[in-house]
Amino acid sequence: MKRLQLEDLSKQLGYSKTLISMVLNGKGNQYGISKKTQTAVLDAVAQLDYTPNKFAKALRTGKSYFVGLIVADISNPFYSTIAKNIEHVLFERGYNLMVCSTEENEEKEKRLVEMMLNQQGVDGVIVSTTFKDSSFYDQPRFAKTPLVFIDRLLPLFNTNYVVIDNYGGSLEIVSHLVKDGSKKIACLSISPSYLSTIEDRVNGYKDALIKNKLKQDNDLIKMIHFESINADVENAMRELLARHPDLDAVYALNNHIATALLKTLRKKEFENYNGKLKIACFDDIELFNIIDKKVVSVSQPIEEIGKNASLLMLDIIDGKQVNKSNVVLSTKVIER
Template sequence: MKRVSLKDVAQKAGVAPSTVSLVLNGKAKQRRISETLAAKIISVAKAAGYQPHPVAVNLRTGQSKILGLLVESISGSFFASLARTIEVEAESYGYKIMYCSTENNPLKGKELIQMMFKHQVDGYLITPAPGMEEDIAQLLQLKRPLVLMDSYFEGLNAPYVLVDNYKGVRTCMEQLLKKGHRKIGFITADLDLVQLQQRKRAYRDACTEYKIPASSQYVLGIAYDTPQKTIIKQISAFITRHRDMSAVLFGTNYLGVAGMESITNLGLRIPDDLAVVCFDDHDVFRLYPPGISALQQPIDNIAKTAIALLMKQLGATKAKSRKQQILLEGKFIKRRSI
């Protein structure tokens, strides 16, 4: 279907294209165009189905009123909730969201950033994948408004907002250690992301503080792109190899969900045979008998804070806070799994 142009509207209304442009941009009174003629032009444009071309609007206003949201995965519960809140918050400022995912593939991330750049998005909200440092650095060099979420690169001075991963895992470990557990397994995603490294370091530091030797520190790293059935098998094999473990801490909720299936398949009871805690809560943990204890990330607060930081860069808010790199505290949800 042919797009109705401004010239088409002008021809139907019997006026010059410049007159149509002035009316549709709200400048009729300023240019002394009669109310009767302005009403006629608006009526013709509406009947013809005229829509301003977004690129033309962007060139005229200098804004697309679109934000680029680039997350790790569209299917993940954390990122779905994050995106939902970001969309609501962005709309309150008059912005729409262009939503894409990298699946932690840096090449895909680069291509998506380039696509967003060509679409002239006004700002970027990004959960960066390993290997995207240069792409983020380039946006910073071009002075493009951006905020990183859930992760960041230690060598780049970029605005970011995420949960305090180190403190969150220390909280999970302290809950288990207070219950007398000393042989605690740690199952995490094998990715070079700062938040995952912080979680692993928190596990190691908690063990050191409680004088748990390295021989009793059981860590399993699972590749991010591992199929679900293989993840379940790897977790089952890990638990079977370390029958002396009395507890396990999952470093991400998707591994925790797979872990529930592994534990069930092995015929183990929670918490009688194995206590369980997960970093990042999930609806499954609330429903799974007897209820899985978890560190709940402040998803709404992360999203709202990220939007606030971006709006400040875009000049859409006069917020006084100068802090650009923000860690938020998670909340431990204690259920009957420990």
């Protein structure tokens, strides 16, 4: 049973391929096809399991109705939640989502961007980049395809983006800790620390200390490598507590670190401290609702990132948004 094509419809209906194509694409009026003919065609085709060949259509029109999404790790609930919301918006508008994980690997990201932005397989690309600077993205041959950055952005690169207010959220939660009585707050940061999100959070932390007149001490900021979180957190805490017995709060810059921190503090080695330390985390996860330990957290509007980014992308594709659009979503502190 061969696939039907316009040629077949033309024979069966007695109208030209041209006319049928016009009607099927809703351009009947525009091209002056009579109402009678239009309904005749639509009725006849409705019976007939015909769908236009996507490739032929894309070849001719240059539109694929695909949007690409590039993130560091699609299995990370943060990104998969964004993906879900993007997919939802796109589906409503007849678009499909192509998802790729870079696994924090710059080489893979390059290949993916190359493929998506240069090979015109997609109508637009939404990306959370692992890159440090914009030189790669800032090439003329990439400028043809609409681009929206999410979550992370590149310094000095003028493009569309939807991010959250990492600086503000961080400032707020650390200030909250201070008001709650904390005097010495450690910060467990993550490398690669050049990511805009991390940088902003660290700056928020520092500025909160300044504003609240606490002593700044770089020894209180520890780097946790994203590939060895558990071990690094444990070492960091051991060091911190040895050097700063008066430590009274720890601020984890993301949920993975907070999770590792909670695990660490349950060990016998730390049992004397566990009760005394307040814990804060940038990112709010279900776990915090289940454990006894009270964790104060910054909740990010994750769904909103996806929704905003995809709507923005569609506007750009449709030519409704010509200037670069920059969206910064605000966060909320969750006390417990």
